[in-house]
Amino acid sequence: MSAAGHVVVRAARDDELAAVGALTARAYVADGLVDARHWYADELRDARTRAAQATLLVAVDATTDDLLGTVTLAAPGTRYAEVARADEVELRMLAVDPARRGAGVAEHLVRGALRTAVAGGARDVVLSTLDPMTAAQRLYARLGFVARPERDWTDEVTMRVRTWHAPSAPGVDVEVATWPPLRTVDVDGWRVGLSRGVTRRASSTVAPCAVADLPSAVDRVEALYRADDVPRRRPRQPVGPRRRAGPSRLRRRVAHRRARARPRPAPARASGGRGRHR
Secondary structure: OOEOOOOEEEEEOHHHHHHHHHHHHHHHHHHHOOOOOHHHHHHHHOOOHHHHHHHHHHHHHHOOOOOEEEEEOOOOOOOOOOOOOOOOEEHHHHHHHHOOOOOOOHHHHHHHHHHHHHHOOOOOOEEEEOOOOOOHHHHHHHHHOOOOOOHEEEOEEEEEEEEEOOOOOOOOHHHOOOOOOEEEEEEEEEEEEEEOOOOOOOOOOHHHHHHHHHHHHHHHHHHHHHHOOOOOOOOOOOOOOOOOOOOOOOHHHHHHHHHHHHOOOOOOOOOOOOOOOO
């Protein structure tokens, strides 16, 4: 589920599928994209099948839960995918109640659909649009969709294809530039950021190189953090019989990696060559 402002984007519930279908058809008919008696209007009304064979999202009012709009996400090779390739998710049937337009509902729906696609492991999203859908095309361009004229196709009318690729996550240089530490200490080439405990993101270590003595480097980094940490408002709980001080998470990971890297002795073979080992 995703929320922004007074609009919530979530999966459609079973008890609202009839209303979702009616809204979808009503929006397309209001825009003059399809006649109410056309076979495609019947497909737009069939939200129950979409919910069963694709991902059906709705936008609702955060306060009243009134239905505002809907969009469908289709996996490649499924009934509702028209142009999706093997590594893409396809957006279909974006619709906003004609009486609730002008409040950014369509943008909430598309952003929610993109978040849903990325959360499901997709990095690429595709959709088809019509030339008369100028407002939708402006929205797609603003959200980073790119026209792919080589993939345009025709089915009674010409469909324009647009694709979106998920941006890469910010790397370590972006993180450091965004949350700069108050001061930096060098530990064998590692840059240890210290910020007096003001923010954990600024108090981070960048390790651009390997070190000769990893446990020693970790010890010095942890000592720097202990010395730099500001006093807590609440006193620390004393270590009692039920709460024992143990190795830090970083130290445990270092020990685990060292254990995995340690060569293991070859198993002794039983006399006679091919005996089963215990």
